[in-house]
Amino acid sequence: MKTPTAPSPRLASRIDKLTGSVARDILSRTQDKEIISFAGGLPDASLWRDLKLPEVPPSAFQYGPSEGERSLREILARRSKGLGLPANADTTLITSGSQQGLDLAAKLILEPGTPIILEAPSYLAAIQVFKLFQADLHSLPLDSEGICPRALDRLLNETQAPVIYLNPTFQNPSGTSYSLERRKQIAAVLDKHATLLLEDDPYRDIAYDAPPPPPIASFLQTSPWIYLASVSKTLIPGLRLGSLTCSPELFSPLLKLKQAADLHSNRPAQFIATQMLADPAVNQARIDGLCQHYRQKRDLMQTLLAAHFSGLASWEVPSGGMFFWLRFTQRIDLAQALNDTLSRGVAFMPGAPFFADPEDVGTSMRLNFSLVSPERMEEGIRILAAVVRDLHQTAACAESAS
Amino acid sequence: MKTPTAPSPRLASRIDKLTGSVARDILSRTQDKEIISFAGGLPDASLWRDLKLPEVPPSAFQYGPSEGERSLREILARRSKGLGLPANADTTLITSGSQQGLDLAAKLILEPGTPIILEAPSYLAAIQVFKLFQADLHSLPLDSEGICPRALDRLLNETQAPVIYLNPTFQNPSGTSYSLERRKQIAAVLDKHATLLLEDDPYRDIAYDAPPPPPIASFLQTSPWIYLASVSKTLIPGLRLGSLTCSPELFSPLLKLKQAADLHSNRPAQFIATQMLADPAVNQARIDGLCQHYRQKRDLMQTLLAAHFSGLASWEVPSGGMFFWLRFTQRIDLAQALNDTLSRGVAFMPGAPFFADPEDVGTSMRLNFSLVSPERMEEGIRILAAVVRDLHQTAACAESAS
Known part of the structure; x- marks a missing residue:
C-alpha cells in the first residue's frame, strides 16, 4: 500500500498534455437523471425503448x-x-x-x-x-x-x-x-x-x-x-x-x-x-424515423431559442446532427453560468474546450437537442436564458462602468 | 483514387517499429477450420456451445x-x-x-x-x-x-x-x-x-x-x-x-x-x-469445470509430447494456463518447420516473436492445448513431431558434415 513517503512514478511527458476535461466533469455531474442536460451528445433513449437485440449465437463468442x-x-x-x-x-x-x-x-x-x-x-x-x-x-x-x-x-x-x-x-x-x-x-x-x-x-x-x-x-x-x-x-x-x-x-x-x-x-x-x-430498406426506414424524431426536437429548440435568446446570442439552425452552437453578443463568465445553471438543474457545454488554441475562444456554448424530452427542453432553455441574461447584464454593467 | 505518382504519406516514426507479426500471419492462415492449430491461445469453444447470453436491457444501450x-x-x-x-x-x-x-x-x-x-x-x-x-x-x-x-x-x-x-x-x-x-x-x-x-x-x-x-x-x-x-x-x-x-x-x-x-x-x-x-459460487463452479476440462487436455498433451518429443525437446508440465513451451535440443529451421507442418494441416507458434531481443532467441516453440479436440491433438502432435524429427536429423547431418 502506498505510504506518504512513496516517490512519484515517472510518467511519459505526454501525460502533461492530458487535459482534465471540462466536458467530462460536466458529464459526470449530469449522470444524475434529474439534470436537464444539453451538455453531452447522447442519442434519445426513447428510440430504443422497445428494441430487442437479436440473439447472439455462440459462434460470436470466440x-x-x-x-x-x-x-x-x-x-x-x-x-x-x-x-x-x-x-x-x-x-x-x-x-x-x-x-x-x-x-x-x-x-x-x-x-x-x-x-x-x-x-x-x-x-x-x-x-x-x-x-x-x-x-x-x-x-x-x-x-x-x-x-x-x-x-x-x-x-x-x-x-x-x-x-x-x-x-x-x-x-x-x-x-x-x-x-x-x-x-x-x-x-x-x-x-x-x-x-x-x-x-x-x-x-x-x-x-x-x-x-x-x-x-x-x-x-x-x-x-x-x-x-x-x-x-x-x-x-x-x-x-x-x-x-x-x-x-x-x-x-x-x-x-x-x-x-x-x-x-x-x-x-x-x-x-x-x-x-x-x-x-438497407429496413435500415433506411429506421434512420428516416430517427431523423423525423430529431427534426422535431431541433425545430422545438429553434423556437425556444428564438423566444429566449434573441439579442443574447446568434446561431445558425443546424441542417443535421445534434447540436446548436450559440455565439454570445457579449463575453460572459461561462464557468459562472455553468455553476448557476447546474444549481438550477440544467447543464450545457461551454465553448472553450472545442478550441485547440485558447486565443480562438470566443464566448460560445454548445447545446445538444437530441437527448432531452420536449417538456424538459422548454424548462431547460428558460432557465439557461435567465442565467445568461443575468450574467449578460452584469457584463454590460461592468463594461459601462469601466 | 490513388495514382501511381501519388507521394507516400509521411507517417510517425513509431510506425517503423510496427512488427509485421509472424503470429498474425499464422493465425490468419489458421482461420481455416481444417487446420489443427496449436498456434493461438484460444479457449475451447465447446465450453460455451450451449450458453445463452442473458437478455440485455435497453438501459445498456446508451x-x-x-x-x-x-x-x-x-x-x-x-x-x-x-x-x-x-x-x-x-x-x-x-x-x-x-x-x-x-x-x-x-x-x-x-x-x-x-x-x-x-x-x-x-x-x-x-x-x-x-x-x-x-x-x-x-x-x-x-x-x-x-x-x-x-x-x-x-x-x-x-x-x-x-x-x-x-x-x-x-x-x-x-x-x-x-x-x-x-x-x-x-x-x-x-x-x-x-x-x-x-x-x-x-x-x-x-x-x-x-x-x-x-x-x-x-x-x-x-x-x-x-x-x-x-x-x-x-x-x-x-x-x-x-x-x-x-x-x-x-x-x-x-x-x-x-x-x-x-x-x-x-x-x-x-x-x-x-x-x-x-x-461467486456459480462462477467458481464454472471455473472449476473449465479447469477440469483443460487439465485433461494438458495431461493428454503431456502424454503425447512424452511419446513423440523425447530426445527432441525439453519442457516443463505447466501447472496452469494454456501453453506448453518446448526447447529443442538442437537448433532447427522453424520457418521451414512451420511451412512443412502447415502444408500437412498443423500450426504451431515459433518461439522467436516472444523474445524482445533477437539474441535471446533459442530454438523454441509454443504449443496451445486449450483449443484442439483430443482426437485432433493426437494427430497434430504426431505430424509436428515427424516434421521436427526430419529437420532435427537434417540439422544433425549438417553439423557433423561441417
Missing part, C-alpha cells in the same frame, strides 16, 4: 479477426462506396467506436511536434487525442460553408502539416455542413500539398433537410485519406462500434495498430450491428 | 461512463482484494480486453527511449506495444521460478528503468509460475528502486494443481503498480473485456487515457459479464 467481421465490413464498405469513396471491405476496419479511429490515426501520423490542422471550433475529444500525442495544433476558423480553401493553402505552405482533421458534415460542435463547392476546393488544396485527410463523419445520416454532399475524401485525386464513421449516433451507442476506411497503403499499418490497441472489437456487438444493418 | 459499469467494477475489485491487492471499485477500470490495459499503460509511462524490463520470453503482443511506443526493451531470462531478483536489481541499477512488465502466473508463452518466495523478493527489489510494476495476470484462474501465490503487486510496499486482469480466458473472449487496477495516483491519468482511446467499453458486454460473474 476471439475474432482484428479487421472485424467480414459481413459487417462488407455492409459498411458498401455504404462508403455509395458515398463516392473508393472503398471496399478489404480497406474497411471495424473500430471500437470512431473515437478509436482517432487514436489509431494519431498513432499512425503524429509524433511530438507534428503539425496538424483542424477547425476552430473542433471536436473536443479529437483535440484531446492530438494533444496527447503532442502534435502542434493549428486552427482555421469555420464560416457557414466550412474552412476557407485559400487560408488552408497558406497554412499548409506555412506549417507543412502532413495531416488535417475535418468534421465537415453537421460538425460537432458548430453544426456547420460544408458546401459541395467548398468540399471540392479543399480536396484540390489537399491534393496539391499531398496532405493526409482525416475525415470524421459520424452525423451524416442525421440530416433534416437535403442529404449532405459527399465526403471531402471522395474528391481527392492523390492525397491519402482516412474516413471515420460510426453507428453510435444512429444505432446503439453502447455497442461502441465504428469503422475506418482509408486509402489502401494505410490499411496495413492501421490494422496492426488496431491489433496492438485491443486485438479486435466486441464480436457480439458486431453480430448485432450486422443483423440490424443487413437490410 | 453511452456510459469511461470507468465502466459500477456493478462490474465492484465485482472485479472484490476479486482483486481477495488476491491481497489494495484495490477497490474506485481504482478499477473496465478495459476493452487486457490488451487495452497494455496500450493505456504504455501511453502512461513510455516515450521513445524509456527503458522497460521484461521477461525472456514474454507475451508477444506486449512486446509489440512496447516497441510501438519506442521503448528501450531489456530482457531477463526466466528460470523455473521466475526471473532472478539479483539480476533484476543489477539491471535496474544499470538501466534506471521506471517500469517492469511481468506475467508471473502461468506465463504466456513459457507456462512459468513464480514461486511465493521469488514474488516477495522481486517486490522488495522493485520497492528499493521505486519501479512501477505492470503485472499482467490473465491466466490466474486456470490453475490445474495448487492455487497460485498472490500477485507480486500485493507484496509491494511503496512502488506504483498496474494490475491487468481479463475475462477472456474464463468467460467469453469475444466480449473483449478486461480490467485494470492500480495504485490510486495512477487512476486519474489512466481514466483520461481510456476516455481518449475509445470513450468506454461495450456496455451490453459489461452487462453480460456482470450477470455471469455476480454469484
Whole structure:
C-alpha cells in the first residue's frame, strides 16, 4: 500500500498534455437523471425503448479477426462506396467506436511536434487525442460553408502539416455542413500539398433537410485519406462500434495498430450491428424515423431559442446532427453560468474546450437537442436564458462602468 | 483514387517499429477450420456451445461512463482484494480486453527511449506495444521460478528503468509460475528502486494443481503498480473485456487515457459479464469445470509430447494456463518447420516473436492445448513431431558434415 513517503512514478511527458476535461466533469455531474442536460451528445433513449437485440449465437463468442467481421465490413464498405469513396471491405476496419479511429490515426501520423490542422471550433475529444500525442495544433476558423480553401493553402505552405482533421458534415460542435463547392476546393488544396485527410463523419445520416454532399475524401485525386464513421449516433451507442476506411497503403499499418490497441472489437456487438444493418430498406426506414424524431426536437429548440435568446446570442439552425452552437453578443463568465445553471438543474457545454488554441475562444456554448424530452427542453432553455441574461447584464454593467 | 505518382504519406516514426507479426500471419492462415492449430491461445469453444447470453436491457444501450459499469467494477475489485491487492471499485477500470490495459499503460509511462524490463520470453503482443511506443526493451531470462531478483536489481541499477512488465502466473508463452518466495523478493527489489510494476495476470484462474501465490503487486510496499486482469480466458473472449487496477495516483491519468482511446467499453458486454460473474459460487463452479476440462487436455498433451518429443525437446508440465513451451535440443529451421507442418494441416507458434531481443532467441516453440479436440491433438502432435524429427536429423547431418 502506498505510504506518504512513496516517490512519484515517472510518467511519459505526454501525460502533461492530458487535459482534465471540462466536458467530462460536466458529464459526470449530469449522470444524475434529474439534470436537464444539453451538455453531452447522447442519442434519445426513447428510440430504443422497445428494441430487442437479436440473439447472439455462440459462434460470436470466440476471439475474432482484428479487421472485424467480414459481413459487417462488407455492409459498411458498401455504404462508403455509395458515398463516392473508393472503398471496399478489404480497406474497411471495424473500430471500437470512431473515437478509436482517432487514436489509431494519431498513432499512425503524429509524433511530438507534428503539425496538424483542424477547425476552430473542433471536436473536443479529437483535440484531446492530438494533444496527447503532442502534435502542434493549428486552427482555421469555420464560416457557414466550412474552412476557407485559400487560408488552408497558406497554412499548409506555412506549417507543412502532413495531416488535417475535418468534421465537415453537421460538425460537432458548430453544426456547420460544408458546401459541395467548398468540399471540392479543399480536396484540390489537399491534393496539391499531398496532405493526409482525416475525415470524421459520424452525423451524416442525421440530416433534416437535403442529404449532405459527399465526403471531402471522395474528391481527392492523390492525397491519402482516412474516413471515420460510426453507428453510435444512429444505432446503439453502447455497442461502441465504428469503422475506418482509408486509402489502401494505410490499411496495413492501421490494422496492426488496431491489433496492438485491443486485438479486435466486441464480436457480439458486431453480430448485432450486422443483423440490424443487413437490410438497407429496413435500415433506411429506421434512420428516416430517427431523423423525423430529431427534426422535431431541433425545430422545438429553434423556437425556444428564438423566444429566449434573441439579442443574447446568434446561431445558425443546424441542417443535421445534434447540436446548436450559440455565439454570445457579449463575453460572459461561462464557468459562472455553468455553476448557476447546474444549481438550477440544467447543464450545457461551454465553448472553450472545442478550441485547440485558447486565443480562438470566443464566448460560445454548445447545446445538444437530441437527448432531452420536449417538456424538459422548454424548462431547460428558460432557465439557461435567465442565467445568461443575468450574467449578460452584469457584463454590460461592468463594461459601462469601466 | 490513388495514382501511381501519388507521394507516400509521411507517417510517425513509431510506425517503423510496427512488427509485421509472424503470429498474425499464422493465425490468419489458421482461420481455416481444417487446420489443427496449436498456434493461438484460444479457449475451447465447446465450453460455451450451449450458453445463452442473458437478455440485455435497453438501459445498456446508451453511452456510459469511461470507468465502466459500477456493478462490474465492484465485482472485479472484490476479486482483486481477495488476491491481497489494495484495490477497490474506485481504482478499477473496465478495459476493452487486457490488451487495452497494455496500450493505456504504455501511453502512461513510455516515450521513445524509456527503458522497460521484461521477461525472456514474454507475451508477444506486449512486446509489440512496447516497441510501438519506442521503448528501450531489456530482457531477463526466466528460470523455473521466475526471473532472478539479483539480476533484476543489477539491471535496474544499470538501466534506471521506471517500469517492469511481468506475467508471473502461468506465463504466456513459457507456462512459468513464480514461486511465493521469488514474488516477495522481486517486490522488495522493485520497492528499493521505486519501479512501477505492470503485472499482467490473465491466466490466474486456470490453475490445474495448487492455487497460485498472490500477485507480486500485493507484496509491494511503496512502488506504483498496474494490475491487468481479463475475462477472456474464463468467460467469453469475444466480449473483449478486461480490467485494470492500480495504485490510486495512477487512476486519474489512466481514466483520461481510456476516455481518449475509445470513450468506454461495450456496455451490453459489461452487462453480460456482470450477470455471469455476480454469484461467486456459480462462477467458481464454472471455473472449476473449465479447469477440469483443460487439465485433461494438458495431461493428454503431456502424454503425447512424452511419446513423440523425447530426445527432441525439453519442457516443463505447466501447472496452469494454456501453453506448453518446448526447447529443442538442437537448433532447427522453424520457418521451414512451420511451412512443412502447415502444408500437412498443423500450426504451431515459433518461439522467436516472444523474445524482445533477437539474441535471446533459442530454438523454441509454443504449443496451445486449450483449443484442439483430443482426437485432433493426437494427430497434430504426431505430424509436428515427424516434421521436427526430419529437420532435427537434417540439422544433425549438417553439423557433423561441417
